[in-house]
Amino acid sequence: MTYCVAIRLNAGLVMLADTRTNAGVDNISRYRKLHCWEVPGERAIAMMSAGNLSITQGIITRLDKQIEKSRDNPDRETILNADSMFRVAQIVGDTMREMQEQHREGMEMQGASFDATVLVGGQRKGGQCRLFLIYSAGNFIEATPDTPFFQIGEHKYGKPILDRVITPETPLEKATLAACVSMDSTLRSNLSVGMPLDLAVIKADEYCFFKQRRIEKDDEDFTALSEAWSKALNSAFHDLPHLNL
Amino acid sequence: MTYCVAIRLNAGLVMLADTRTNAGVDNISRYRKLHCWEVPGERAIAMMSAGNLSITQGIITRLDKQIEKSRDNPDRETILNADSMFRVAQIVGDTMREMQEQHREGMEMQGASFDATVLVGGQRKGGQCRLFLIYSAGNFIEATPDTPFFQIGEHKYGKPILDRVITPETPLEKATLAACVSMDSTLRSNLSVGMPLDLAVIKADEYCFFKQRRIEKDDEDFTALSEAWSKALNSAFHDLPHLNL
Numbered sequence: 197m198t199y200c201v202a203i204r205l206n207a208g209l210v211m212l213a214d215t216r217t218n219a220g221v222d223n224i225s226r227y228r229k230l231h232c233w234e235v236p237g238e239r240a241i242a243m244m245s246a247g248n249l250s251i252t253q254g255i256i257t258r259l260d261k262q263i264e265k266s267r268d269n270p271d272r273e274t275i276l277n278a279d280s281m282f283r284v285a286q287i288v289g290d291t292m293r294e295m296q297e298q299h300r301e302g303m304e305m306q307g308a309s310f311d312a313t314v315l316v317g318g319q320r321k322g323g324q325c326r327l328f329l330i331y332s333a334g335n336f337i338e339a340t341p342d343t344p345f346f347q348i349g350e351h352k353y354g355k356p357i358l359d360r361v362i363t364p365e366t367p368l369e370k371a372t373l374a375a376c377v378s379m380d381s382t383l384r385s386n387l388s389v390g391m392p393l394d395l396a397v398i399k400a401d402e403y404c405f406f407k408q409r410r411i412e413k414d415d416e417d418f419t420a421l422s423e424a425w426s427k428a429l430n431s432a433f434h435d436l437p438h439l440n441l
Numbered sequence: 442m443t444y445c446v447a448i449r450l451n452a453g454l455v456m457l458a459d460t461r462t463n464a465g466v467d468n469i470s471r472y473r474k475l476h477c478w479e480v481p482g483e484r485a486i487a488m489m490s491a492g493n494l495s496i497t498q499g500i501i502t503r504l505d506k507q508i509e510k511s512r513d514n515p516d517r518e519t520i521l522n523a524d525s526m527f528r529v530a531q532i533v534g535d536t537m538r539e540m541q542e543q544h545r546e547g548m549e550m551q552g553a554s555f556d557a558t559v560l561v562g563g564q565r566k567g568g569q570c571r572l573f574l575i576y577s578a579g580n581f582i583e584a585t586p587d588t589p590f591f592q593i594g595e596h597k598y599g600k601p602i603l604d605r606v607i608t609p610e611t612p613l614e615k616a617t618l619a620a621c622v623s624m625d626s627t628l629r630s631n632l633s634v635g636m637p638l639d640l641a642v643i644k645a646d647e648y649c650f651f652k653q654r655r656i657e658k659d660d661e662d663f664t665a666l667s668e669a670w671s672k673a674l675n676s677a678f679h680d681l682p683h684l685n686l
Contacts, residue, residue: 352597356626360671361678370679372686377678381601395686417684424681426605432673433606433622434615439662439669441617441640 197388198349200229200244201358201375202315204327204339207368208406209317209398212375213244214349214383216390230394231256233263233276236404239320241275241284242396246349247312247332248303254295255288255314262287281318285328285336288316293334313348318398325400347378353385354378368397368406373421380422393418442633443474443594445489446603446620447560449572449584452613453651454562454643457620458489459594459628461635475639476501478508478521481649484565486520486529487641491594492557492577493548499540500533500559507532526563530573530581533561538579558593563643570645592623598630599623613642613651618666625667638663 200213213230227249233241245252259275266272275284296310303310310332317327317339327339329346339346341364347355354377361374372395382389392415397407411418445458458475472494478486490497504520511517520529541555548555555577562572562584572584574591584591586609592600599622606619617640627634637660642652656663 350597352595352630353601355630356598356601357674357678359630360674369683373681373684374678376686377681385597385600385604411686417686421681421684421686424684425677428677428681429602429605429674432670432677433602433619436618436622436666436669436673438614439618439666441621441656441662441666 197386198229198246199347199351199354199379199382199386199389200246200315200349201345201347201351201354201378202244202317202327202339203345203358203362203366203371203375204317204325204364205344205366205368205371206364206400207366208400209242209319209325209327210368210371210375211242211244211315211317211396212372212379213394214379214389215392215394216388217249218388221387224390226390226392227253228394230396232396232405232408234404235276237321238403239276239318240398240404241316241318242398242405243288244315244348245312248308248310251292251295251299251310251312252314254299255291255312258291258294259288280323281320281326281328284318285316285330285338288314288328289330289334289336292330292332296332296334315346315348319400319403321403325398350382350386350389353382357381368399372397376418376421377425380425442631443491444592444596444599444624444627444631444634445474445491445560445594446590446592446596446599446623447489447562447572447584448590448603448607448611448616448620449562449570449609450589450611450613450616451609451645452611453645454487454564454570454572455613455616455620456487456489456560456562456641457617457624458639459624459634460637460639461633462494463633466632469635471635471637472498473639475641477641477650477653479649480521482566483648484521484563485643485649486561486563487643487650488533488559488561489593490557490559493553493555496537496540496544496555496557497559500536503536503539504533525568526565526571526573529563530561530575530583533559533573534575534579534581537575537577541577541579560591560593564645564648566648570643595627595631595634598627602626613644617642621663621666622670625670
């Protein structure tokens, strides 16, 4: 499985993904699920994916190929020159549909799941910072102030903390912490989600990546966060008032 | 769906269930999923179920019918006279298998899911306090010091808090709080789990129910717990040290 969480705030965008893929518990691998594209000062786009790896890798390859081809033919539309983030989501959705059409029949015959979901977020100069969730059929929805975050993959373990602390007004640093705490809860409770992690942060109206880093298994900051949260949660629990339940 | 959690401690047993069932989001009902049997001073047994309601209701009805019939024929084995909790689990497993055999073919033809799981725990005089998880096939596993709790139904939201605070040494009152916090997280994040709740607590070596109560939607203690936990969680989160993530 996978766990990816993306949070769209007034202050920008936080995206965090794990790297574990598995075909059964006896076939575990590590793949990057967070991919970033940037034209510094003009746009920054980040994408995360869950589900069938051949589909999601195929999407990334096609998007990159389109960008490569557009070097010789600048009229060709790509996610790096599309005139809105909405159009970027449409391009990703169309690519999803192409991949599904190409492989669905063969995979159906094998009984393999071809489900895939993609989160794509970012900002281009002149537009807002936006976040989209793209389904297997290529259709998509957008994060709004009512629902400022999306999760894909093993989303249940890490949802309660996000439900409680995330609002559009949450600062980027706090949202990054919340994404990490949400990931930490998932890592502890589900073996199909694993380190290392990939983090990307975009500050609103800067059109570049504010942060883009891999968090390794022995990362001191993440370990400190994990321990601090564990301690805080335990003492919060043990300090609960006596209740006549 | 459903959420039920059962915790087996050195100090006894805590069992907490919600009451929501649904066949689609537009067909929501309320059913008791926690059932208790008691021979005060001799044994106390509690059972919770998730999955196909016709199967799980059928199991309860059959177990009760066996008990009724054994009044005239005391040699007849029932969960109230079986000579061990292990044997109680076997009887429940056998009843599960009978229900499955009776209805599987018909339900398969309808494409309905006949999956069901049951948690059964308790203690009889002369034995230990034990907790079992019974699968659709009638086979079962037992809670051990390594894994002192079982969850059935929508278990993921409420697992992280249990993973962090429950050990066999946890006192009954703390474990009851943990079960309620775990349920509260699930209620907040998943509409298919709903109030009221049913709680049963058995103290080790007392062979009767220490607590057995329904927690209604407007229960003051549960509301106070929910608010206290929300506040504690928020302040624990906001007090996390600044980390260079």
